[in-house]
Amino acid sequence: MYNNNNSSSSSSTPSSSSSSEAGDIRSSVFSPGEPLRQPRTSPPVSDSSAGEVKFTAKSRSPIPSGHNSSSAADALVKNSKLSAAAPEFVPGCYASFQGHYPEPSLADFVQDFVSHLNSSPGSLESEINYITDTLNSCVTTEEILQELVELIYVQSTSIPNFAYTGARLCNHLSHHIRLSPASGNFRQLLLQRCRTEYERREQAVRGDPGTQKRFHSYVLFLGELYLNLEIKSGKDTPGRANVLLGALKDLLNALFSHPDDPNLMCAVKLLKLSGSILDDTWKEKGQSDMDEVIEKIEDILIDAKCSRDVRQMLLKLLELQSSNWGRVHTAAVSSDATPDNDPNYFMNEPTFYTTDGMPFTAADPEYSDKYQEILDREDYFPDAYEENENDSFCGDEDEMDPEIEEAFERFCMESDARRKK
Known part of the structure; x- marks a missing residue:
């Protein structure tokens, strides 16, 4: 031109x-x-070779020797597939990376929200609708529903102190997971899974330490499930799953049939958790099952070779049962009840356990301050447990603060004194 x-x-x-x-x-x-x-990084061109660019080890010019740069640029534009009218620019290598980051699986989602609920149990009420809606959108086949049941069962029986939250989660999902295939709905599949472990009880109580530990976690989860799983029958108010009542009795008998320390400790924990409810239910049905349980414990105290600490736990349990599980029938009216005039004031409060198994409830004088301290720490360091590889926030949790330990011991002595009165 x-x-x-x-x-x-x-x-x-x-x-x-x-x-x-x-x-x-x-x-x-x-x-x-x-x-x-010429680019700044290309070798200098002498007068005798003005039309040539020779490749060297460091040269990165895309223009071959013998071609002038203008011709190469014209060829590049002519052969280009780019268009100025394209709605968006997509690099050529983009397709090779598609699929490199797959969509989160059901297992990933369950693990994520269970981990969140385990670190913040109080968020269950606010998060449960989102969790349920998400699960309903992806649980579309019988196989996926069975996978969901298995995932939640494994998480509830393997994460320490998650059995209570896991049981509440299972109760909600049993009423709100819409898919109900011929093999059973969420609740029915969950109870079938629990029955599979129930049938292995005689072998589990005599198994190796790992097998016993998994079985004990299952026993405590089943106890929480009995207390929290609601079954609707017609127009009646929801009631407990009575099918679990007989199962818990059989599990206790299995634990007592092989009375080593781990089995006996599990039985004590189960009875402290659900003993009062089991006792009331059996009495309402005119059954003397709790009397049989107490007789087994008394026989073990006489004959079994358990450790001194476990023997003391069994004695404390007998004392608790003889005092109607610590309940007082002449409690104050609920509207006037206070920790001072109503021994049952804290009966319905959840019980937490430290890493060494010590109970910690709302009855503790330092409960409010310590609970607020935990909330504040979560606000300031929300990702500390995930991102901090030094575990600097977990290093001192095994030791109780001296002031808290003193207050806890004082609370225990005062509770014993009130009980004896």
Whole structure:
């Protein structure tokens, strides 16, 4: 289009117009015959080889030797598949990365929300609807529903102190997971899974330490499930799953049939958790099952070779049962009840356990301060347990603060004194 006419340029006089000069400038700038400026990183070109660019070890010029840069640029534009009218720019390598980050699986989602609920149990009420909606959107087949039941069962029986929250989660999902195939709905599949472990009880109580530990976690989860799982029958108010009542009795008998320390400790924990409810239910049905349980414990105290600590736990349990599980029938009216005038004031409060198994409830004088301290720490360091590889926030949790320990011991002595009165 534009020609580099040197003759016309040389014939220009000093009186030529500025427009003629501008035309000469445009001619020199857009002339396809002139080579493009070499990149800064390319080797210098001598006068004798002005039209050549030779590749060296460090040269990265895409223009081969013997071609001028303008011709190469024209060829690149001509062969390009890019379009200025395209709605968006997608790099050519993008397709190779598609699928590199797969969609989160059901197992990933369950593990994530269980981990969240385990670190913040109080968020169950606010998060449960979102969890349920998400699960309903992906649980579309019988196989996926069975997978969901298995995932939640494993999490509830393997994470320490998650059995209570896991049982509440299972209760909600049993009423709100919509899919109900011929093999059973969520609740029915969950009870079938629990029955599978129930049938292994005789072997589990005599198994190796790992097998016993898994079985004990299952026993405590089943106890929480009995207390929290609600079954609706017609227009009646929801009631407990009575099918679990007989199962808990059989599990206690299995634990007492092999009275080593771990089995006996599990039995004590189960009875402290659900003993009062089991006792009341059996009495309402006219059954003497709790009397049989107490007789077994008394026989073990006489004959079994358990450790001194476990023997003391069994004696404390008998004392608790003889005092109607610590309940007082002449409790104050609920509206007037206080920790001072109603021994049952804290009966319905959840019980937490430290890493060494010590109970910690709302009855503790330092409970409010310590609970607020935990909330504050979570606000300041929400990702501390996930991102801090030094575990600096977990290093001192095994030791109780001296002031808290003193207050806890004082609370225990005062509770014993009130009980004896």
